[in-house]
Amino acid sequence: MSIRASQSKRRALVVLNYFVMFALIAVIYTGEMYGESTFIAVAAICLMLLTVLSFVFLHARTRLWWLTHTKIENLDERQQGITHESLRTSYGIFTVLSLALLLVIALANQEYDPNLIVAFAALHYLAHTLPGSILAWREKEV
């Protein structure tokens, strides 16, 4: 298989994996909101199986799980570089999504809860300053 074909296959698996995972979440919430039924249970089981299968083909069989979870000493310099870039991007995306979710929960709450707004502000501050603080702590010169 050519490198390009293999990359297209991996990208298709990424889309499929997240799609079925979000569909599974949607089905679970639908069940909670409108009451559980056999149809919802079957749909949830099918989606769960698809999520697991796409995860196995995308992360386990390609060793991507190992690449992003192993100790840095086990990786060569190119692997360290690409995982570093990937983690940097993931940190940004994960931070934005988590904070957006927290903000939505804080604003959607019928009773105003100042603790959630304070938590949002504190985590927002931490997300932006943590990388710089680690550099300040570790590096001799920046």
Place this chain on the structure above:
Amino acid sequence: METRKLYNRIAVLRQERGISRKELAEIIGVNFQTVGYLEREEYNPSLDLAFRISECFGLPIEMIFATEPLQPMSQELLKHRKEG
């Protein structure tokens, strides 16, 4: 900062010596896929890795890596002789 593309002779040198990508990878201490990236000139090695590659082939770094597309080694040797 944008990095420059580096050209290299790793594929030719490896084939000349009759060693596989996996064997070269073991000698220089990287994953065999990284050797593929290096040979396709899709990855610029660190100075440390470049030295390990140069030691493996027993050639100076400038004979293996360049910032301009590389001529066949025979042509470069001829050029050196003419200049010398």
